[in-house]
Amino acid sequence: MAADDTSLPDHPTDDQPASPASTPSSFARSTPPAPVQTPRDTAGEVMDQHHTFDRLMTARVGALTGGLSVTSIMSAWVDWGTHMMQAPGTALSLWQEGAKMATRLAIHSAKVTAGQEAPPIIKPDPGDNRFRDPAWQTYPYSLWVEGFLLGQSWWMAAACGTRGVSNQHRRQVSFMMRQMLDVVAPPNIPWLNPQIVKTTLETGGANWRRGMTNFFDDVDRQISGRPPAGVEEYPVGERLAITPGRVVFRNKLMELIQYSPTTETVHKEPILVVPAWIMKYYILDLQPHNSLVKYLVDQGFTVFMISWMNPGPDDWDLSLDDYRRMGVMEALDIVTALTGEKVHATGYCLGGTLLSIAAATMAQRQDERLQTVTLIAAQTDFTEAGELTLFIDESQLSLLEDIMWDQGYLDTKQMAGAFQMLRSNDLIWSRMIKEYALGERAPINDLMAWNADQTRMPYRMHSQYLRALFLENRLSRGRYAIGGKTIAMRDIDCPVFAVGTERDHIAPWESVYKVHLPTNTEITFVLASGGHNGGIVSEPGHPRRHYRIATQQPDDTYVDPQTWKNLVNPQEGSWWPEWARWLSTRSSSERVPARAEGNRKKGYPPLDAAPGTYIYMK
Template identity: 35%
Template sequence: MARDKAPPNVPLPPEPPSAPSGSTPSLPDLQHWTWVMGRAQQMMMEHGMGTATPATADAAPWPVVPGFNDPDTIRRATDFWTDSLTLWQRFLDPGAAPPAADEPPERARDKRFKAAAWRDQPYFDWVRRSYHLIADQMLSQVDALDGVAPKQKEQIRFAARGFVDAMSPSNFAVTNPEVIAKTIETKGQNLLDGLQHMLADIDKGQLTHVDPDAFEVGRNLAMTPGKVVHRTPMYELIQYTPTTPNVLATPLVIFPPWINRFYILDLTPEKSFIAWCVDQGITVFMVSWKSADASMKDVIWDDYIAAQVDAIDTIRSALDVPAVHTIGYCVAGTTLAATLALLTARDEADKVASATFFTAQVDFAQAGELQHFVDDEQLKLVASLSPDGFLDGRYMAMTFNLLRGRDLIWNYVTNNYLLGADYAPFDLLHWNGDTTNLPAKWHLGYLTDLYRDNRLATPGGMVVDGVPIDLTTVATPSYIQAGREDHIAPADSVWAMTRIFRGPMKFVLAGSGHIAGVVNPPAQQKYQYWTNAEAVDTLDDFVAGATETKGSWWPDWLDWLRARDGGDQVPAKRARVPGTGALPSLGDAPGEYVRAR
């Protein structure tokens, strides 16, 4: 304001400096900004006190609007501006500013701001702290919303968190000290390299996470020896070559999710769950699902259940065994649960000796953040993206990336677009980007019937092949594994399975999440898992009384599986060798379907 028109009783500010003062604030600088901060604090105090003071008979009160001028909102706004001014003061005159408050531990672990410049250089420290301050304010405003349904508030919180992650100063060249230093060091070559990465991603319509030439199925991924012994329009059945003279009498068939390629369980040899199982003396079969095309436009969930039953019957007949062990991972685990209920309804439950579930859900009441994508508008969008009867797998990949945007989107924007870094060779991330297409009818039905309406958890709520299915009738011995940090199938949601099945069950909580919690070879000695032999009602009770064991849970599962067989073994000959029994070889593993794009 003009100096000769200041309001009464308000001290005039010192003369501001007439020219830039350089990197070190001058005395006029400090005097001016000290006045600005003091006057701002005085204004906020007067306004806050006036708002909070009850109206008198002589003054008509302003209406209190929740989220605008209610006491809690005023307090948050006042705290926000006070903290903002404190940060500004620390930037201008660090010596005179109050000491910085200790930051939460998660801030110290935030990989976006690991460079020392984010703390050592006053400008970037101010940028970083200001960002955190604004982010905290935005998220607290969401938490304070009243009159909003819990589900809607979760959607708003999810969107706000995504916006906050997107607006991080680490994502922009001019506010990231690492990018600025790299640009100076390379004379801008990093930006040209990053532009090349970005243009390549635009061309393929998908964010790159890993060196595209580092891995290849059959060369250094999915290398466990075996044969394709059965093929249908839905799947290939792979039988793996035994490496032990004797094997468990009951074979194992694994149903991976058809949302991704099966070789998540057959990555590089040292990480392969399949190779490990074969080396433990198990006859292993793997289902390799076909990536959807226009020929699968009418495929629905019933068809995947029928395919699981077909695989079970094919193996039983070929090996002349009464039953098989089964594993269902994620969505294929959900489908395996329905398969068990269908077999039970048909009096055929004894075809399955045991069922193991990797991070699978059957009750979707607490299904996590994927529920944000199943309202009516989202479902209409999904339908519009599938004009040829199948959903391009890149859309599903983008959805899963959004669930962990900070790690799976913005981390790569910074490293590979702004810093121009080369992509690291990482087999798991190569698999993550190796997308598969999904049948449109199945996909919409799955989102609607399970995620939105949670029909599978209700006895008779879903009908398969004309048979109402009831999961509460399933008495098959079950091993149920959940990931402590799983953001796709939250541990609480997986735990719900223990309240539905009626057969003997063992629940195991593994360290890490949806992928690393499963793919955790014993030799790596990573993470841990928890078990609890007591009968408990809730996951919290399970954890409270659980025993922690360091390393992989795979050996615990193996002991459990062997106990189901009673230790019975047979020679690894004849039908136990792929291609030599009733099922002739149709080609070498990993087969054709996994290579189709």
């Protein structure tokens, strides 16, 4: 494999500038020309025109389908359907199982209707919270629940039990079947939901009037581009992201914030936080009681935070390597210039993946400015990247690329739909029931307000990220190149602290745990309770939190994720103090006087007060 194998011949790469293709004036756009290289012969210009027209049509189709590839969806159904037709034995087995289920349900229904005691035939999965209301256990609602659960079990067996279907298509069919089953689930049908029926009778239908008011308010907010109801209660800079600090550097891509010290002395080594650019950084600085930034500052650390710019159409050509160079590396240059010390580098989600790339590149170039690396809910190996991989195949990627090529970026709405589908019961159906059927506005909290403050993704960068990392997994396979040279995670020799969360549907903890495989250094791994965001915003004193922690040395035998989880006992409380202790023990014992924000003499005067200006970009 060549050292520059990262380069994609059909797409702009970190090491290859996007070269404009000849585009007819009738198709001229401010966004980039088609990246696919067409044959350069006598008909080359005509082929470019046809190719451009094809991409425009694909982008329009993608707008109608919400960014989902119909071809990808149909391919999965065709693969499953044709193999099912070739499996009469499987079909017979499913028919027999269905007949047994129907018979059991009929007998059970007869007993319950006659007033006899009868144990449930089937119970919801432990994580299924749709039927927690005790009313679901009463007649006749209990029969509808059991009938639905039996039918759901049968359909999922049909989706997963056919031999010959590709694993990707099997997972896609299972996912789509779950979505269709959710539509007909008893909780989502008003006259089958005991809570809706009871509320309607008690209020004389006033709940539906309130629900319609909520619905039209949401539609108006969607059309006008206003945030969801309740977000205005959490203004950024007033109630969120209020830890004192100053912007000490700004370029086209990011602002660098240095936070004001709260202790007289601080650790010599500062902390640089690289957040994800898919959302605003202040998930790590919500309110004073649950701000990870404030917690670190109060522990005597000098904290620097990158605040990413929200890209627009003119930023289509920002590459993944631009984020590394103009983001991580420029920030690191400023931090080391201001402090003169090595740095505790920390990356969250996509920021952690980017930091891993930067750290591996630095190790290859013998740049030793990193004291430690912390990866929070960040993946370096994407072979088990969770249900998000359902949306990543060649057809889906081509569709997304054409949409981004047309717009210059991937819009927030086009990303939000996919994330909501992954947890449709929690993020779509339960909200619709509460707000539209019961007429109750769900109270919003700081995390929900942050979640509504989304950002866009530049065309070139997001295409590279999805192809090189998600689809082809080049970083963990030793095929990711920077400047024409392949980098490797095993070159990172500073200690690593990695955090996964038990219910993470974006970066599953088993995937985060895979950082053990391509690296050859000391790794301390933490498995925290909660999900992708809630498990990270887990301040001391937060109720019902626990975590597991263990350290592996380079020479230790590898332990698989489930074995690791069974061997390591859970501890009550927040994982934040463990991280602070880990950072302290890997810092110099000597402390220095607290540092002021910026340094005019060194050419970095303090600029705007935190949270800066980029955070307000819409």
